[in-house]
Amino acid sequence: MTLLETEKLTRAYGGVVAVNKVDFDVEEGLITGLIGPNGAGKTTLFNNITGLDAPTHGRVLFEGKDITGAPAHKICRMGIARTFQNIRLFRELTVVENVMIGRHFKTGKSETKGRFLNAIGSYVHLRQEEEEIYERSCQWLEFFDMEGMKDELAKNLPYGKQRELEIARALATDPKLLFLDEPAAGMNPQETDHLMAIIRKIRDLDITVVLIEHDMKLVMSICDAITVLNYGMKLAQGTPLEIRRNQDVIEAYLGKEDA
Amino acid sequence: MAIAEFFQHLMNGLTLGGIYALIALGYTMVYGILKFINFAHGDVLMAGAFIGLFVFDWLRGSAPSGVWTIISFFLAMIVSMGLSALLGMFIERVAYKPLRNATRLAPLLSAIGVSFILSNGAAWAFGTRSRKFNYPFDNTPIHIGEVVITPHQILILVVSLIMMIGLKLFVDRTRMGKAMRATSLDQSTAMLMGVNVNKVISLTFAIGSALAAVGGILIALDFKVYASMGTMTGLKAFVAAVLGGIGNISGAMFGGILLGILETFGVAVFGIPTGLKDTIAFGVLIIILLIRPEGLFGKVEKEKV
DSSP: OOEEEEEEEEEEEETTEEEEEEEEEEESSSSSEEOTTSSSSSHHHHHHHHHHHHHHHHEETTTTTTOOOHHHHHHHHTEEEEOOOOOOOOOOOOOHHHHHHHHHSSHHHHHHHHHHHHHHHHHHHHHHHHHHHHHHHHHHHHHOOOGGGGSSSSSOOOOHHHHHHHHHHHHHTOEEEEEETTTTTTHHHHHHHHHHHHHHHHHHHTOOEEEOOSOOHHHHHHEEEEEEEEEEEEEEEEEEEHHOOOOHHHHHHHEEEEE | HHHHHHHHHHHHHHHHHHHHHHHHHHHHHHHHSSOOOOOOOHHHHHHHHHHHHHHHHHHHTOOSHHHHHHHHHHHHHHHHHHHHHHHHHIIIIIIIHHHHHTTTTHHHHHHHHHHHHHHHHHHHHHHOBBOOOOSSOOOOOOTTTEEEEEEHHHOOOHHHHHHHHHHHHHHHSSSSHHHHHHHHHHHHHHHHOOOOHHHHHHHHHHHHHHHHHHHHHHHHHOOOTTHHHHHHHHHHHHHHHHHHHOHHHHHHHHHHHHHHHHHHHHHHHHOOOOOGGGHHHHHHHHHHHHHHTTTTSOOOOOOOO
């Protein structure tokens, strides 16, 4: 079943077309890789789906609903979460607080009531709700073997752990769909192996994963489906095997062979 | 200087500083989230004082002072906090929100415009004469040893302490508070984590304005209510916020109190003429900007890449 699809999604900045009429599909339950040379429009596509940016043309459908141009916080609450290429943790908050931010607006009550009743409401349920959020957040930290660091400031974590914390924070929003933007960037081979195991574990939680990645070993070994972008356009789509044999993809990465 | 004299000045400084701190919080919270100085904040304080005055006078009627007067005073304060919060949110919605993606100078200019509208609007509606805000209680000074404390000073200390502790608990412990901190650290990431940033911004203005209203009422008891009362106090509270490190809540509290103490001691101990009292705050501003522009509690912000 298709969980997310974009229809001719286009994002132009003045004359520069960063993403050009891209039809991108994500099948539920799979790990989908989004690859392409630098500047191909991968992150722009992520931004346009997650509400950080709005497409100039085209539509984004999530579970059949049109979410094109919806505000980021609403898209998050519908069940789409993401991480960033350059880590964007709340550096001055503790590890557990970072995860709690992800959980805060998933309690269900916040959407329904009036704006400022919320603030008062949050005072009333303060104790019990906070405890619940805290516990659930700790569970996510356990998932990443990080419960021992929960009171550390996020900025003091080692690099690899910061990447994992960002994923934990995204998972805390209870997403159906998780976007990972270059999760292995800057990781050593051992850390990358660990990350691959984590991504598989996430998929086993019935969370659909989409990842942008340059590490081909990682992409080829864990992705079930791959979409390739080049110059803002979709170049190819298929299984890892198909992609590896696709002549257009090989040319995009290695350059055209002169006859 | 005798020890009693020292405590006397300290007491006076603390009460003045407590008020500065309450008002400085509004500047610092808004700056923390939107990175701009809300120059209309001082005039929200004035509006809060007027609302407080009208509600108080209406509630207490002509009853002789007593318990009811004190109750009316606190009721007036609460009503004023609520209405000022709405005013602050309204200002944000009308004058700042449309400019959120404009250059940084635009909301600043808009804020100055709002400031003029409020103070001139008040002068037009209520006249330019200053109105007395009666003490809700007998303000006969109390002698503790050689130190003289007025009930009004005690009121200021208690109220500002409660407000500051309440705010600190709210920001540190509640989920909206956490959302606020997250928003001030990284607005777009907060959005992606499901935080409704517009709501957080509205709430920030609401809280800041409510605190300003309290500050306005507490000042008005000593210095009356008039249309331009927010200008100088607002500027000084702004200095306090910069002194503590703008954007930092504890910094604003500390900066406010420190500024109050500096002003009091500057006049009483270092012999700065009373007429030049206001120069102390702005002297402090110049010094802090030269020596430590990020403020006492502030951190040097790294440019985000």
